[in-house]
Amino acid sequence: AQTVTQSQPEMSVQEAETVTLSCTYDTSESNYYLFWYKQPPSRQMILVIRQEAYKQQNATENRFSVNFQKAAKSFSLKISDSQLGDTAMYFCAFTSPRDDKIIFGKGTRLHILP
Amino acid sequence: DARVTQTPRHKVTEMGQEVTMRCQPILGHNTVFWYRQTMMQGLELLAYFRNRAPLDDSGMPKDRFSAEMPDATLATLKIQPSEPRDSAVYFCASGLGKRISDTQYFGPGTRLTVL
Numbered sequence: 582a583q584t585v586t587q588s589q590p591e592m593s594v595q596e597a598e599t600v601t602l603s604c605t606y607d608t609s610e611s612n613y614y615l616f617w618y619k620q621p622p623s624r625q626m627i628l629v630i631r632q633e634a635y636k637q638q639n640a641t642e643n644r645f646s647v648n649f650q651k652a653a654k655s656f657s658l659k660i661s662d663s664q665l666g667d668t669a670m671y672f673c674a675f676t677s678p679r680d681d682k683i684i685f686g687k688g689t690r691l692h693i694l695p
Numbered sequence: 696d697a698r699v700t701q702t703p704r705h706k707v708t709e710m711g712q713e714v715t716m717r718c719q720p721i722l723g724h725n726t727v728f729w730y731r732q733t734m735m736q737g738l739e740l741l742a743y744f745r746n747r748a749p750l751d752d753s754g755m756p757k758d759r760f761s762a763e764m765p766d767a768t769l770a771t772l773k774i775q776p777s778e779p780r781d782s783a784v785y786f787c788a789s790g791l792g793k794r795i796s797d798t799q800y801f802g803p804g805t806r807l808t809v810l
Binding site: 613614623624625626627628631672674676677678681682683685686687688 | 737738739740750751784786788794795796798799800801802803804806
């Protein structure tokens with residue numbers, strides 16, 4: 582069975598700093614997708630970034646980028662020039678086309694300090 | 696600005712009562728997902744529909760939960776009878792793709808408290 586692990590329950594960084602959130606996963610599949618979702622205090626889940634496993638290139642979205650290490654089964658999220666609005670819970674998620682399930686990690690609560 | 700809407704946003708009920716949560720997917724989206732979020736279990740997929748047909752409800756307790764799509768603009772999740780352990784935030788999400796890996800747009804959630 583697939584698993585997703587986020588080892589950092591909570592983190593705090595100063596505004597404008599760079600922060601990296603870690604995520605590891607376990608699967609025997611070769612074709613799959615990985616996601617980072619943001620859940621601010623408003624509770625709305627927002628897709629931050631999506632990575633397809635067969636693509637070597639790391640996905641980026643403005644200040645958000647991932648470091649996808651397929652062999653190590655690692656999928657970390659880097660937030661550059663962090664802003665107060667980045668304060669939220671961040672969830673890593675995994676899905677594979679073969680079983681059509683989605684599995685979320687337990688989340689990392691990120692605080693951006695002024 | 697197209698959004699997924701969910702009603703009610705908050706619901707407090709007594710154990711044993713029926714609870715119905717509603718979701719209006721983004722117009723034109725053909726896939727609808729129901730999730731449950733708790734502190735202990737995190738975020739879990741309960742069920743999802745494509746073109747109004749249920750594709751997978753293996754994450755849902757069958758004895759008391761039911762999910763339906765009476766039409767393309769409405770999805771419902773019903774709990775009967777409700778129990779305190781059902782207290783959670785229930786999210787609906789919708790998407791345009793054929794696969795669960797395609798982008799999903801989440802609603803604001805319904806916070807359910809069962810006393």
